[in-house]
Amino acid sequence: MTYKIQINDLVRDATADEIAQIETSKAEAEARQAEAEAKAQAKAVAEAKLAALGLTTEDIKALGLGGN
Helix, strand or coil: CCCEEEECCEEEECCHHHHHHHHHHHHHHHHHHHHHHHHHHHHHHHHHHHHHCCCCHHHHHHCCCCCC
16 A cells, blocks of 8 residues: 655655554554454443343442443
8 A cells, every 4th residue: 555645745655664654553543442342342241241130320330340
């Protein structure tokens, strides 16, 4: 993939090092997003299990398990 770099009014093709840095940053951002989504999904599953046991939102918060 070709990336363009703009510095002031100058637009040029990115160097190999710049492309590597861009792709690394992009992969790290995607990994952080996936981790956040997995964490939110795990929290929802855990809260659903606690709710299935008959615990209310207030009960969950009283146990220190609810972050909201």
